[in-house]
Amino acid sequence: xxxxxxxxxxxxxxxxxxxxxxxxxxxxxxxxxxxxxxxxxxxxxxxxxxxxxxxxxxxxxxxxxxxxxxxxxxxxxxxxxxxxxxxxxxxxxxxxxxxxxxxxxxxxxxxxxxx
Amino acid sequence: xxxxxxxxxxxxxxxxxxxxxxxxxxxxxxxxxxxxxxxxxxxxxxxxxxxxxxxxxxxxxxxxxxxxxxxxxxxxxxxxxxxxxxxxxxxxxxxxxxxxxxxxxxxxxxxxxxxxx
Numbered sequence: 001x002x003x004x005x006x007x008x009x010x011x012x013x014x015x016x017x018x019x020x021x022x023x024x025x026x027x028x029x030x031x032x033x034x035x036x037x038x039x040x041x042x043x044x045x046x047x048x049x050x051x052x053x054x055x056x057x058x059x060x061x062x063x064x065x066x067x068x069x070x071x072x073x074x075x076x077x078x079x080x081x082x083x084x085x086x087x088x089x090x091x092x093x094x095x096x097x098x099x100x101x102x103x104x105x106x107x108x109x110x111x112x113x114x115x
Numbered sequence: 116x117x118x119x120x121x122x123x124x125x126x127x128x129x130x131x132x133x134x135x136x137x138x139x140x141x142x143x144x145x146x147x148x149x150x151x152x153x154x155x156x157x158x159x160x161x162x163x164x165x166x167x168x169x170x171x172x173x174x175x176x177x178x179x180x181x182x183x184x185x186x187x188x189x190x191x192x193x194x195x196x197x198x199x200x201x202x203x204x205x206x207x208x209x210x211x212x213x214x215x216x217x218x219x220x221x222x223x224x225x226x227x228x229x230x231x232x
Contacts, residue, residue, distance in 0.1 A: 032218045043226050046222070090158065101146060101209065101218075102160060102173070105157045105159075107156060107157040
């Protein structure tokens with residue numbers, strides 16, 4: 001079965017420090033991976049994706065993610081956290097089951113950046 | 116260009132009442148999706164429509180029906196609401212197949228917060 005795991009319900013980091021939000025995956029086909037962010041009372045916004053190519057993917061708002069095939073991971077990173085980065089972050093992977101295009105989402109990680 | 120719009124933003128129902136959540140997108144996307152978001156559960160797919168004229172069940176379809184009215188609109192209906200359907204509902208759209216074999220992301224609406232008493 002295909003799945004995505006976000007092992008941390010919450011990540012706390014001080015403003016200015018680097019942040020990492022973890023994601024691991026299990027898929028039957030090529031791993032197409034995504035990160036989304038959700039601010040309070042808003043819909044999900046796309047941050048970045050990995051389809052193929054360079055293992056380090058750069059996205060919106062200074063975020064990047066590193067694809068690691070041997071560890072089946074796709075961790076989200078940012079060199080210097082901002083208070084405004086505080087939000088709920090979701091990792092997702094393409095679902096290769098069936099004939100259509102769906103995403104499987106993780107349960108989300110709440111990022112709290114303290115001033 | 117409004118992207119994905121959803122109505123209503125909030126709704127309170129009594130058990131057994133029915134209602135329809137509306138979703139529209141102006142990006143000319145082929146595929147549309149309905150999700151529910153519950154604490155600790157992430158997003159779970161209720162129904163999706165790969166293209167105009169087709170709909171399929173997702174992970175949690177029981178108690179829901181959908182209609183792909185045209186390419187722009189995809190509605191979700193609760194025929195007899197239950198407290199277990201209290202949730203935040205998101206509609207999304209995408210054109211999954213990108214150029215050169217890519218794969219495109221989904222775009223999400225702002226959500227409908229539904230409470231069933």
